[in-house]
Amino acid sequence: MARKPDPMDILTGVEPVVAVAEKPKELKGKITVAKVPGGMEDVEITGKITVLEAFKRAGFSEDDIDGCQLQVNGTGAKTTSKVEPGDNVLAVSKIRGNRG
Numbered sequence: 001m002a003r004k005p006d007p008m009d010i011l012t013g014v015e016p017v018v019a020v021a022e023k024p025k026e027l028k029g030k031i032t033v034a035k036v037p038g039g040m041e042d043v044e045i046t047g048k049i050t051v052l053e054a055f056k057r058a059g060f061s062e063d064d065i066d067g068c069q070l071q072v073n074g075t076g077a078k079t080t081s082k083v084e085p086g087d088n089v090l091a092v093s094k095i096r097g098n099r100g
Contacts, residue, residue, distance in 0.1 A: 029085025033058035035065065036092045045085060052079040054089050065091045 026047040033054050034040035041058035049057075051072065055065050062079075068091035070077045083089055 027085045031083055031085060032088045033060075034088075034090050035060055035068065036090070038064065038091070045083075048082040048084045050079065051077050051081045051083060051089055054083050055091065060091075068093050 028044075028046045030042045030044055031054055032040065033043055035055070038060070043054060043057045045054070045057070051070055052062060052065075056062075065079070070079065070081070071090040071092070072081055072083055073088055077089075
């Protein structure tokens with residue numbers, strides 16, 4: 001907490017201390033983006049981005065992951081879910097069985 005200025009500060013040469021809140025730093029790093037079948041890419045990001053944006057930066061289109069089961073760090077996710085550096089993002093094509 002900042003000290004309240006004293007009128008005597010002018011005479012004593014003491015400058016009041018002002019506290020300034022620093023903006024939190026955004027995380028920078030890589031995420032691993034994979035589509036099975038398809039491929040895997042490491043993507044450099046800053047802060048949080050959506051799963052869809054992660055796949056786009058890895059070179060996949062929205063159509064490529066349409067109908068896939070999405071996961072972030074092994075937990076179910078949506079295209080609007082947020083990911084951050086260090087996360088693993090996975091899209092697995094749903095297996096279609098034979099119908100007889």
